Amino acid sequence: MKSPKLLTWLPGAIVPCVLLAVWQAVAVSGIVSPLILPSPLAVAKKWIEYLSPYEPFDPRRSGYLAWLISGELLHDAYASLRRVVSGFVIGAVLALPLGLFMGASEQVYKLFNPLVQLLRPIPPIAFIPLAILWFGLGDPPAIFLITIGAFFPILMNTIAGVRHVDAIYIRAAESLGANRWVLFRRIMLPAASPYILAGARIGMGTAFIVVIVAEMIAVNSGLGYRILEAREFFWSDKIIAGMITIGLLGLAIDTGMSQLNNWLLKWHRGLEQR
Amino acid sequence: MSFATPYINIRGVSQIFRSEHQKEVIALDNINLNVRRGEFLCLLGPSGCGKSTLLNAIAGFTLPSAGSITVDGRAIHAPGPDRGMVFQEYALFPWMTVEKNISFGLEIQGATKTAIREKLDMLLTMLQLRDFRERYPKDLSGGMRQRVAIARVLALDSPIMLMDEPFGALDALTRHNLQDELLRIWAEFKKTIVFVTHSIEESVYLADRTVVMTYRPGTIKQEVHIVLPRPRDPASIEFNRIETELAQWVMEEQYRHQQDEIKGSGKTH
Ligand SMILES: Nc1ncnc2c1ncn2[C@@H]1O[C@H](COP(=O)(O)OP(=O)(O)OP(=O)(O)O)[C@@H](O)[C@H]1O
Ligand SMILES: [Mg+2]
Numbered sequence: 001m002k003s004p005k006l007l008t009w010l011p012g013a014i015v016p017c018v019l020l021a022v023w024q025a026v027a028v029s030g031i032v033s034p035l036i037l038p039s040p041l042a043v044a045k046k047w048i049e050y051l052s053p054y055e056p057f058d059p060r061r062s063g064y065l066a067w068l069i070s071g072e073l074l075h076d077a078y079a080s081l082r083r084v085v086s087g088f089v090i091g092a093v094l095a096l097p098l099g100l101f102m103g104a105s106e107q108v109y110k111l112f113n114p115l116v117q118l119l120r121p122i123p124p125i126a127f128i129p130l131a132i133l134w135f136g137l138g139d140p141p142a143i144f145l146i147t148i149g150a151f152f153p154i155l156m157n158t159i160a161g162v163r164h165v166d167a168i169y170i171r172a173a174e175s176l177g178a179n180r181w182v183l184f185r186r187i188m189l190p191a192a193s194p195y196i197l198a199g200a201r202i203g204m205g206t207a208f209i210v211v212i213v214a215e216m217i218a219v220n221s222g223l224g225y226r227i228l229e230a231r232e233f234f235w236s237d238k239i240i241a242g243m244i245t246i247g248l249l250g251l252a253i254d255t256g257m258s259q260l261n262n263w264l265l266k267w268h269r270g271l272e273q274r
Numbered sequence: 275m276s277f278a279t280p281y282i283n284i285r286g287v288s289q290i291f292r293s294e295h296q297k298e299v300i301a302l303d304n305i306n307l308n309v310r311r312g313e314f315l316c317l318l319g320p321s322g323c324g325k326s327t328l329l330n331a332i333a334g335f336t337l338p339s340a341g342s343i344t345v346d347g348r349a350i351h352a353p354g355p356d357r358g359m360v361f362q363e364y365a366l367f368p369w370m371t372v373e374k375n376i377s378f379g380l381e382i383q384g385a386t387k388t389a390i391r392e393k394l395d396m397l398l399t400m401l402q403l404r405d406f407r408e409r410y411p412k413d414l415s416g417g418m419r420q421r422v423a424i425a426r427v428l429a430l431d432s433p434i435m436l437m438d439e440p441f442g443a444l445d446a447l448t449r450h451n452l453q454d455e456l457l458r459i460w461a462e463f464k465k466t467i468v469f470v471t472h473s474i475e476e477s478v479y480l481a482d483r484t485v486v487m488t489y490r491p492g493t494i495k496q497e498v499h500i501v502l503p504r505p506r507d508p509a510s511i512e513f514n515r516i517e518t519e520l521a522q523w524v525m526e527e528q529y530r531h532q533q534d535e536i537k538g539s540g541k542t543h
Contacts, residue, residue, distance in 0.1 A: 176379035
């Protein structure tokens with residue numbers, strides 16, 4: 001049971017290992033200054049330092065668990081994650097009903113589509129000046145930007161999802177006595193859910209890009225802020241450690257989304273292999 | 275419940291499809307047809323002759339361009355649970371389990387939990403679906419799916435069942451089993467069934483009466499009453515005689531349609 005799993009992992013590990021070895025060799029050889037390219041070992045050391053609590057454990061000041069998670073990295077990751085989730089949820093809550101209505105009703109579609117087409121191509125990043133002007137600095141502009149980033153992918157996919165609902169399901173439901181509301185909630189929504197969830201996944205990806213940029217500009221905490229701060233002190237090891245953290249968090253979010261997808265769509269054809 | 279009065283009454287029904295780029299298609303042309311209560315009626319005809327169009331009009335999915343359809347004296351404007359539909363493509367809701375698919379109709383009509391459970395138990399047993407109740411449609415064979423589709427309609431006690439080539443995609447053995455099961459259900463629950471098929475044998479095996487349709491425009495070419503006792507033996511002489519008779523009507527129609535196409539293409543080129 002165990003050895004085949006190891007064998008499938010092994011080939012994928014070769015390239016990263018070789019890359020790490022080359023990187024270490026270059027860093028140690030002294031060709032480039034450690035200020036520009038720190039060695040992987042230095043980065044790893046920094047990452048652990050970044051992760052670990054600041055002060056030694058003191059039972060009088062806090063509980064053990066609270067102390068364990070008091071490191072800077074976890075605080076930053078939590079700050080970024082909280083913003084992503086808030087912005088994403090607001091974006092989804094706005095996009096989902098609008099998308100359902102736009103997909104289901106030609107009139108609503110005609111009413112909103114021109115505006116949507118006008119706003120959609122504007123990258124969320126381009127809203128930064130306006131966001132700061134409207135909301136000042138701190139969480140509000142960041143969450144506003146993330147909301148925009150998550151909103152459009154979810155909206156577009158929800159519209160497409162509802163429009164692609166096979167008419168035969170609607171006919172079947174109607175002949176079983178479904179009224180408009182039942183049709184909407186029990187037929188159109190689940191039938192469109194593969195599209196909607198794909199949109200949510202794209203929206204989450206965009207939200208994650210936006211949070212890092214927003215933190216570099218409008219906020220004083222979070223992973224994006226931290227790597228920009230590290231640059232000011234020429235802490236290249238910390239920059240890379242921060243980037244790795246961003247990568248890991250992004251991977252965790254995407255894995256979570258994909259698990260959620262698989263669970264919600266366990267009825268869906270073509271997902272059974274995964 | 276008089277046996278002679280029409281239950282489903284189709285009067286002067288025409289259906290014309292207009293699309294922007296093609297010329298208009300007269301799918302149905304002045305169809306007049308009555309179905310008795312409790313009758314098993316088959317619609318037979320070549321592909322594209324308008325069988326589904328007629329069935330969809332009875333179901334209320336599309337309104338005919340002309341004419342009227344009444345069921346038990348009431349005009350049809352919309353689909354409804356008094357006319358259960360079994361589709362060729364099954365049309366099960368893939369996001370619902372077998373159980374949920376079957377109870378969906380009762381649920382949305384506000385039936386009580388106990389009533390739903392009782393009905394469900396009865397149908398799952400009757401259609402041999404007990405072991406599959408928690409499965410999703412994607413994990414069922416074609417025959418199983420069509421069983422669920424039939425159970426879904428039976429759950430509502432619809433007096434009328436409309437079936438659009440329901441067994442067309444199944445292998446011969448499964449089809450045969452389901453045909454027998456359908457006949458049992460029809461007899462036990464006294465359903466009125468309008469059954470679309472393009473298999474002559476299937477129509478002779480199932481129907482009280484088979485209506486042969488023509489192709490473009492779709493009209494009724496011939497009606498054949500089948501008064502053989504059930505269960506019918508497809509190897510019997512009588513069975514074969516009716517099959518041959520129907521085959522002649524269908525073949526004549528197919529030949530006419532081919533000649534038309536040859537003439538038609540000769541004109542345009
Ligand atoms: N929505 C539509 N728009 C235009 N033409 C249509 C439409 N629906 C059906 N038709 C045409 O009407 C005719 C009858 O179609 P219908 O689907 O009723 O045939 P059918 O007898 O059920 O055929 P099959 O056995 O292949 O299912 C066909 O020629 C078809 O091309
Ligand atoms: Mg058809």
